[in-house]
Amino acid sequence: MDRSLLNQMLDNVQVAAFFETSDKKSTMYAFGQKKIWSKMPDKTDSIVFGASSFDDQLEAGIMKGFWFEPEFLVLLQDNQLLSSTTAIDDYLMQLSQLKKTQAPQIIDESAEADWQARVQTLINELSVNRSLKKVVFSRQQQITLSAKLVLSKVIPALQKQQDVYHAALKRDTELFITATPERLVKINDNQVETAAVAGTIRRGQIDLEDVKLGKELLNSEKNNQEHRYVVDNIVQQLGSLTNQLHVPNKPFLLKNKQVQHLYTPIQGTLATNISIKDVVGKLHPTPALGGLPRKNALVYIRNYELHPRGLFASPIGYFTKNNFGEFVVGIRSMYVNGRNARLFAGAGIVAESDSQQEYYETTLKFQPMLELLEELSNDGHTNF
Ligand SMILES: C=C(O[C@@H]1C=C(C(=O)O)C=C[C@H]1O)C(=O)O
Numbered sequence: 001m002d003r004s005l006l007n008q009m010l011d012n013v014q015v016a017a018f019f020e021t022s023d024k025k026s027t028m029y030a031f032g033q034k035k036i037w038s039k040m041p042d043k044t045d046s047i048v049f050g051a052s053s054f055d056d057q058l059e060a061g062i063m064k065g066f067w068f069e070p071e072f073l074v075l076l077q078d079n080q081l082l083s084s085t086t087a088i089d090d091y092l093m094q095l096s097q098l099k100k101t102q103a104p105q106i107i108d109e110s111a112e113a114d115w116q117a118r119v120q121t122l123i124n125e126l127s128v129n130r131s132l133k134k135v136v137f138s139r140q141q142q143i144t145l146s147a148k149l150v151l152s153k154v155i156p157a158l159q160k161q162q163d164v165y166h167a168a169l170k171r172d173t174e175l176f177i178t179a180t181p182e183r184l185v186k187i188n189d190n191q192v193e194t195a196a197v198a199g200t201i202r203r204g205q206i207d208l209e210d211v212k213l214g215k216e217l218l219n220s221e222k223n224n225q226e227h228r229y230v231v232d233n234i235v236q237q238l239g240s241l242t243n244q245l246h247v248p249n250k251p252f253l254l255k256n257k258q259v260q261h262l263y264t265p266i267q268g269t270l271a272t273n274i275s276i277k278d279v280v281g282k283l284h285p286t287p288a289l290g291g292l293p294r295k296n297a298l299v300y301i302r303n304y305e306l307h308p309r310g311l312f313a314s315p316i317g318y319f320t321k322n323n324f325g326e327f328v329v330g331i332r333s334m335y336v337n338g339r340n341a342r343l344f345a346g347a348g349i350v351a352e353s354d355s356q357q358e359y360y361e362t363t364l365k366f367q368p369m370l371e372l373l374e375e376l377s378n379d380g381h382t383n384f
Contacts, residue, residue: 003156005092006074010151010170012095015068017049018155019318020166021326022181025078028318031091032071038064040277044321047073051169051176051316051330054285054309055298062174063310063335101150103379104339108144112306115139115362119355122304126351134229135291135300138346139362140307145339149175149376157375161368163256165328167316176311178333179368181256182288184315185279186326190270192242192279196230197254198288198348199223199262200361214253214260222352227251227262229287233294234266237282242268258364276325280315288348289313289329310335312344332368343369 006029010016015033020026030049040052050067053059072091075082119137126132151168154177158166164179182197201217204210217223231247238245245268254263270279290313291297301309311330319325334343345365347358 004152005095006088007152007155009092009095010155010168014170014172015070016151016168016170017068017070017318018151018166018168019049019326020159022163022165024159027076029074030068030070030318031073034069034071036069037067040065040067040280040315042277043275044069044319047318047320049169049318051311052280052284052314054289054312054314055302057302057308059308059310061337062169062171062176063308065311065314066169066171101153102147103377104145104147104149104373105377106143106373107146108142110142112139112141116355116359118304119349119353119358122300122349123351123353123355125300126349126353131293132296132300133292134226134287134348134350135297136285136287136289136313136346136348137301137358138305138309138312138344140312141343141345141366143341143343143373145336145341145373148173148338149336149341151175153376153379154372157372160375161257161371164332164368167328167330169311169316173338175336176316176330176333177336177369177372178316178328178330179372180328180331180333181254181261182329182331184283184286184317184327184329185276187270187276187279187319188324190272192238192268192270194234194238194266194279194283196227196234196251196264196266196286196288197261198230199227199251200259200347202259202360202364203255203257210255210260214255217260217262218251218253222350223262224251225352226348226350227264229292231264231266233287233292234283237286238266238268238279241271241274241279241282243271244269256368258367259361276319276323276327280327284315284329285313289331289346291348307342309344310342313346332365334369334372341369341373 317327
């Protein structure tokens with residue numbers, strides 16, 4: 001199957017979604033809208049794609065949350081097409097000639113100058129206020145581009161980034177794009193898979209340094225504490241929804257290009273009559289994206305982050321009428337509307353955190369989207 005035609009089709013329709021697993025075994029293209037919602041619907045008689053807003057703060061457009069039942073779906077499994085080729089050909093016939101697009105250059109950038117100072121205030125608060133244990137604090141970077149982004153260019157550039165999920169959601173001029181390492185939940189029959197991803201250190205320049213940094217992360221009391229908050233909370237939240245949970249007693253390392261994380265995969269068997277929506281609703285936001293206790297952390301985020309998060313750090317994915325589905329969290333992400341982009345990065349802050357290190361960590365977490373923009377500005381000819 002010529003993927004470039006499918007990618008072009010994403011630009012030809014008003015509403016679309018793209019979802020690819022980190023092992024690249026499963027790729028989905030969803031085109032056109034049969035129905036739309038701003039909140040995750042309870043059920044579907046086919047398939048629904050979408051993303052929730054982080055905590056329902058006032059937002060416009062897709063950042064309020066956007067869900068749709070597609071008109072047409074293309075599935076690839078291990079690069080093999082599962083959909084009928086004639087149906088695809090018929091649908092692709094609607095492709096209008098695409099206008100030649102310009103490679104988008106970054107023409108303006110602005111960051112939150114006082115973020116590190118606000119993190120320090122948060123650290124001070126965490127050391128005196130025992131009713132707040134962890135807050136995942138984020139910042140945004142605004143970027144003005146010289147030209148609009150088109151998904152037919154974005155998707156192949158995004159796919160160059162390895163070992164992460166690739167997802168995109170589009171409505172009219174709006175796009176949300178993520179290269180996230182973090183699955184929120186996958187449900188297949190009655191099997192549920194989730195993971196705690198929290199605790200971060202950079203990658204080393206050479207193997208020896210990388211292994212040393214990995215060990216440092218695995219042995220770091222501060223990072224293990226941050227991570228345990230997430231594991232314990234997931235286990236607690238899933239308690240009433242599952243019959244059995246398998247939780248390794250020690251985290252592994254999950255490595256991406258810029259960072260490595262502590263990672264605990266968690267599997268279980270779903271109790272009867274539990275929907276994927278119930279699971280997403282219970283888990284989101286885990287203390288990897290919100291904090292602990294959840295309510296207090298969300299109040300803190302609302303009061304001290306400068307902008308609402310929209311779809312950042314929120315569930316993005318799909319589910320079917322048979323309660324199959326997969327959701328990831330929209331981190332290492334950006335929102336684009338026309339020529340304006342907003343990039344997001346956050347870090348879990350605890351009383352033992354160092355504001356300068358957290359600043360550096362968020363700088364690394366912006367990189368996937370900055371590299372994507374760099375790649376697009378060279379029209380796909382950059383080799384990182
Ligand atoms: C919030 C982000 O990442 C989350 C926070 C992490 C941490 O604090 O160590 C690690 C992975 C993610 O769960 C982000 O990338 O923006």
